[in-house]
Amino acid sequence: MAPITTGLLFHGDDLGCKAFLAGQPAHYVYILRRPDGRPFYVGKGYGPRVFQHENEARHPNNRLSNAYKLNVIRSIWKAGLKPLYEIDLVTASADEAYAREAALIGLIKRLHEGGPLTNLAAGGGSTAGPAPASVERHSATLGGIPDDNPERATLNGFVLSIAHMNSVVIKPIGQFIARPTIPFPNKSRQLSLRQAVAVIASAAANGINMDGDCQIPRRVIVDGVAGLIENGVSCDLLTSKAVTVTAAPSPADEHFVMNAQQSASIVGQLGRQKCFDLGVLSGR
Template sequence: MKLRVLQHEAEARTTRILTYKLNLIRSLHHQGQHIAYRVDSSFADEAGALARERALITEIGRHDLKLGPLTNQTDGGEGTSNPSEESRQRRRDSLWGDANDPERQIANSWFQKLTPVKSVPIKPVATFTRAAGLWKNDDTIGMKPRQAGAIVASAIANRVLLEPDCLLPRRLEIERVEYIIENGVGRDMISNGMITLHDATVTREVLRLTQLGYAFVVKAFGAAALLDAGVLTPD
């Protein structure tokens, strides 16, 4: 018999999936703390149990809605039942596509919170014919929020945990479309010390986030938003 109550802790221990919920569990484990469990009630059928789940989430409040401490990112009650067409439509309306993968759902949702993709300094590979290599500019341009946006976009799309020395691909995929960080933005980030090149393969570079770059990204977007996106872990 599978115990649903233990599912999230098992996921945190055995996978590299990045979500706010799983990162919080991993942080507690790292601090030597343990997850406690309490049975609220029992029901003879699934419908009753799912209704109680929805009621508890509403009563306690979700962190992502700023209503409480819960790490749930839905109103609950989905369980193992197939979602209704109404539920599917709500997802289509609120996310960029009806993604089945929970990671993609979170990434899509957070991209909307971040900014429309067209305003992020990334370009579709198929139409960006001027894509070229990255190098240090003669003139150094200071760290800018637009550059931090490129870093965050790559972290979310590629599911990379933001920390000093983390590796971020220059290319990223959103809704089956491949994008690339613009030449100028990439070169500016090298010039101002936000990143270094871990792999200099032209147009397929891998960027290494420096300590200074990491600090600026967190300052630009705020730790709370990055925690919610699943690309930062609690201290």
């Protein structure tokens, strides 16, 4: 990614940022960066807002916060390092700050746009939209963002923020009959991007690291919507031998179990850089 020119009023650690912002009762635009300088979140703040992201990451995922962002912060901590803080703009005008936030997000780009930002919204004061897959919006419920099914829209948007899928891999729990994960008889499967995205989406939503052996729940919760990796892709994963499955009385309580080699194969379908940016890997 080509360097993006920023205001760079401040760049450093959290303590230095607190000192810089002290006594400035103004709106500001900030960039959270990895220790190597790569940006992962852009926001508009007032008061202590810029520091609340690390505070959120200190607690278990409440499934109401941006899981990608929190995963990245935790992966930085796991490496024994800390995020870097940049203040791009300080202004008395909230409108100016919102406009600059949106402009920076558009320049640096979000994950589904080929950039490194974990922002789910496009900025400018929006909290949910346009959805990460708004460019793919259409009336078909399976692959797009349906206007008449908010639960499916939430889950589809979450998945499509990782990679484009022609059909959904995670469905709202109450909108289909979940079946136990069993291999398809007399069939063979190869690990596919669709299978990999289902697993990686669950890892991201559940805050699970995929650097080695791991267990990924079939159940996900995104913005308060309970979802489940759908029957077909679950059985595909087992048939392709990409995972083993821990059986449970309810399919919603199944887990996909992977050794380090299986985890690496799934990560390889999407690419280590993308998984690093999603926060499900702590090293590239």
